[in-house]
Amino acid sequence: MTRSSAVDRTDAIKRLVVVSNRLPIVLSKDSDGGWAAEPGSGGLITALAPSLRNRGGTWIGWPGTSQIDEVREALATAADGTGYSLEPVTLPDEVVGGFYYGFANEVIWPLFHDLLARCNFQPSYWHDYVEANRRFAATIAEQTQPSDYVWVHDYHLMNVADQLATMGVKRRTGFFLHIPFPPVDIFLKLPWRFQILRGLLEYDTIGFQTVRDTRNFISCLRNLVTGITVTGRGSSFSVALPDRVAHVGSFPIGIDFRQFETAAQSDESVSEMLMTRDRMPNIKLVLGIDRLDYTKGLPQRIVAFRETLRRYPALQGQLSLIQVVIPSREDVPEYQQQRAEIERLVSEVNGELAHPGWTPIQYLYRSLNTHELMAYYRMSEVCLVTPLKDGMNLVSKEYCACNVDGDGVLILSEFAGSAAQMHGAALMVNPYDVEGTADAIHAAVVMPAMERRSRMRRLRSIVRREDIFWWTDSFLRASISRGLDDFPASELFVPTADFSDLTSTESEQ
Numbered sequence: 132m133t134r135s136s137a138v139d140r141t142d143a144i145k146r147l148v149v150v151s152n153r154l155p156i157v158l159s160k161d162s163d164g165g166w167a168a169e170p171g172s173g174g175l176i177t178a179l180a181p182s183l184r185n186r187g188g189t190w191i192g193w194p195g196t197s198q199i200d201e202v203r204e205a206l207a208t209a210a211d212g213t214g215y216s217l218e219p220v221t222l223p224d225e226v227v228g229g230f231y232y233g234f235a236n237e238v239i240w241p242l243f244h245d246l247l248a249r250c251n252f253q254p255s256y257w258h259d260y261v262e263a264n265r266r267f268a269a270t271i272a273e274q275t276q277p278s279d280y281v282w283v284h285d286y287h288l289m290n291v292a293d294q295l296a297t298m299g300v301k302r303r304t305g306f307f308l309h310i311p312f313p314p315v316d317i318f319l320k321l322p323w324r325f326q327i328l329r330g331l332l333e334y335d336t337i338g339f340q341t342v343r344d345t346r347n348f349i350s351c352l353r354n355l356v357t358g359i360t361v362t363g364r365g366s367s368f369s370v371a372l373p374d375r376v377a378h379v380g381s382f383p384i385g386i387d388f389r390q391f392e393t394a395a396q397s398d399e400s401v402s403e404m405l406m407t408r409d410r411m412p413n414i415k416l417v418l419g420i421d422r423l424d425y426t427k428g429l430p431q432r433i434v435a436f437r438e439t440l441r442r443y444p445a446l447q448g449q450l451s452l453i454q455v456v457i458p459s460r461e462d463v464p465e466y467q468q469q470r471a472e473i474e475r476l477v478s479e480v481n482g483e484l485a486h487p488g489w490t491p492i493q494y495l496y497r498s499l500n501t502h503e504l505m506a507y508y509r510m511s512e513v514c515l516v517t518p519l520k521d522g523m524n525l526v527s528k529e530y531c532a533c534n535v536d537g538d539g540v541l542i543l544s545e546f547a548g549s550a551a552q553m554h555g556a557a558l559m560v561n562p563y564d565v566e567g568t569a570d571a572i573h574a575a576v577v578m579p580a581m582e583r584r585s586r587m588r589r590l591r592s593i594v595r596r597e598d599i600f601w602w603t604d605s606f607l608r609a610s611i612s613r614g615l616d617d618f619p620a621s622e623l624f625v626p627t628a629d630f631s632d633l634t635s636t637e638s639e640q
Contacts, residue, residue, distance in 0.1 A: 144303060144611050145278040147188040147618050149179055150271060152231070152287035154192035154217050156209045158202055166202045168209035175284060175309060181387045182603040185214030186618040189279075191270055193227075194219040220270045222263055229259025231287070232463070238321070239286045243313050244426045244520045247320055249465070257323050261290060268294035277301060280611055283334070285309045290326070292333035305336040305610045307382065310522040311548065312344040315351045328356050332372060336610040338382045340522045340548040342366045345381040367609075382606045383552055384523050385598040388532045391505075395533035400505035408510055414489070415576055417452045418511035420504070420526050421518075423459040423496075425469050428519040428544065428562040433476040433492065435517075435568035440484055440491060442566070443573045447484060450576060452515070453493045453507060470496070508533035513540045513575045516547060517562040523548035527557070531590040538583045540575040541590060542568075552597065556589040 155176040161167040170176075183190060194202055199221050206217045222230070233256035241249035268291050271281055281304045283291050292304045318324055328351060331337055339345045342365065349368055353361055360371040366381040394400060417436070421427040436452045456473065460466045477494045484491045499507070508514070514530040524547040531541060531553075543550055543557040550559065558575055560568045604614045 143278050144280045144613060146276075146280070147183065147186055147607075148191065148271070148275050148279045148281045149183055149188065149284065150191045150267065150281060150288060150291065151175060151179070151284040152193060152235075154194050154206070154219065155180055155190060156194070156206070156217065158195050158205060166205040168202075168205040170209075179284070180213075181390070181599055182615060183213075183215045188215045188618070189218055189274060190215055191218045191267070191274060192220060193222050197221060197224055197227075218270060218274045220267050222266060226259050226262050226266075229253075229256045230263035234260035235287045236460075236463075240310070240426075242317065242321060243286065243310050245311075245313060245317055246425070246519075247317065249425070250320070252322055254322075257326075261294075264288060264290035265294045267291050268298060268300070271295065271302065272298060272300045275302060279303075280305070280607075282307070282606075282610075290330040293330035296333050303611060304334045305338065305606065306331060306334040307338040307606065308344070308522070309340065309384070311341075311520055312339055312347045312351075314347045315354050318347075318351050319355075324351075324355060328352060332356070332359075332370060332377050334377065335375075336378045336380070336606070338380055338606055338609075340381065340383055341551045342381045343551070344522075344548075345379060348379060378609060380609055382602055382609070383548065383597065384525070385594065385600075385602045386525055386528045386532060387600075388528075388595045388598045391529055391532035392535060394501060395505045395509055395535055397502070397505070399502040400509065403502045404506035404510045407506055411451065411493075413449075415450045415513075416511040417450065417513040417515055417572060417575075418507055418530070419452065419454045419515045419517075420457070420499075420507070421455070422457045423461075423466055423470055423473075425465065426519050426521065428517045429454070429456065429469070429473050430476055431519070431562050431565065432515060432517050432568070433473065433480060435562075435565045436492065436515075436572065437476075437480045437484070438565050438569035439572040440480075442569050446573070446576065447491075448486065448489045451489070451491060451493055453495070453511065455495045455497075455499060455507070457498055458496065504529075505533055509535065511539065513542060513572065515542050515572070516549075517542065517544045517560060517568065518547050519544075519562055521547040521549075525549075527553060528594045531587065531594045534587055534591065537587045537591070538580065539587055540578055540583055541586075542571050542575055552593050553590055556586040556593075 155171045156168040157171050158166050158168050194206065196202060199219050206219060210217045233253060237251040238256060267288055275281060281302045283304060283306045286308060295302060339348060345366055349361055352359065352370065358373060362369050368379040370377045370379060419432060421429060440447050477492050480491050508530050516524055516527045518524060527541060527543055527547060527549045541557040543553055543559055544562045545559050558571045560571045562568065600615060608614050
């Protein structure tokens with residue numbers, strides 16, 4: 132009998148359980164000293180909430196506080212009407228620091244984005260990571276049954292299935308990584324590389340955003356793990372272990388295309404767009420929307436936009452960049468430095484090139500509400516998505532879904548995960564190539580209308596076809612031979628939080 136044989140019958144799967152680092156809510160103290168919950172935002176929440184909505188499942192995660200008993204009522208209120216329950220994980224404050232700020236964000240995040248110089252391989256971080264994953268596993272053991280399918284998400288929780296196995300808890304499990312997986316020469320630098328690989332292999336299915344990430348993982352297995360046999364090619368592999376088989380594949384995440392398209396055409400969004408446009412008449416707009424993070428390539432983007440205006444001076448006074456930066460980890464010194472660098476460059480460009488009636492860069496450091504975001508997506512002739520590396524990047528897909536007039540141009544980094552799907556119709560750039568990016572901006576601005584519409588039509592078709600429900604269905608069918616429709620469902624999810632892409636799949640969790 133194999134380790135998971137007790138739960139191998141696919142017809143035994145009755146309920147979908149999602150596990151992520153954070154619950155899809157934000158807790159805060161209200162005026163009476165009690166706890167209030169607001170809907171969370173971010174790429175992972177935007178992706179998963181529509182799939183779980185009204186399917187009778189459970190979402191397990193850390194609520195952002197160790198005061199679990201005090202927040203249970205607020206969690207129950209937040210879950211009311213969603214069609215799924217919220218179950219909190221208890222993490223002591225002393226564990227959170229090493230687990231989240233330490234191992235997750237000072238080791239895995241920079242390493243998996245090929246930014247080795249930013250890593251801090253503090254041994255205590257690993258111990259806190261293991262302890263946090265053990266606590267997640269303990270909550271899963273308490274709150275689930277063998278008939279549940281447990282779908283674990285992202286780099287914070289790579290060790291959960293291993294902890295379940297150590298406890299002797301048998302569950303059907305899947306794991307999806309929302310960020311990139313590095314090539315073997317980068318992954319080798321991780322002191323705990325063997326533990327991470329062995330931990331991931333405890334999942335029944337391991338999913339990645341792109342074929343590149345899948346192949347990187349398979350290469351690491353073949354070079355570093357003994358006693359296994361890997362078969363397959365392209366985007367699908369099987370890994371034979373002594374007691375079972377794990378499946379590995381690529382499943383590019385999508386968005387709720389219909390919801391974004393509808394929101395972009397709402398009266399509120401159109402009104403917001405017209406008011407914003409009135410403040411910048413006769414100016415062509417290039418849009419950038421990013422969470423504050425060193426992986427997003429924001430300094431390089433600003434320098435490239437300055438190069439565009441220098442190389443093509445006829446665009447001065449005719450073209451402006453709207454750069455929205457969503458606040459993130461404002462108490463972390465490295466992020467404070469990144470913000471300071473961005474604002475210094477914005478000031479330099481505007482100081483050099485601005486003239487009365489025209490500002491080259493409109494800079495906003497704040498979150499956007501839904502209608503503001505829709506307005507910016509619709510009114511911008513060009514969208515600049517130029518991360519140094521991204522697991523997927525949902526902004527690229529949101530822009531296309533909201534471009535209902537069909538005449539926008541997407542400029543996309545070669546190193547975004549979405550490039551694998553969108554490279555045929557987007558203008559592709561290397562974000563480190565300042566002159567090449569400047570030329571792409573110019574090409575987008577002067578592109579003939581027929582070509583703009585042809586490119587956007589193809590992009591919208593991709594995003595519409597390979598949406599969030601397609602992604603969820605693909606993963607579930609590969610994992611348990613069941614689709615999303617096999618779980619009870621009624622109406623589709625209508626978001627109450629902002630649509631802004633705060634993660635990464637690149638989201639901050």
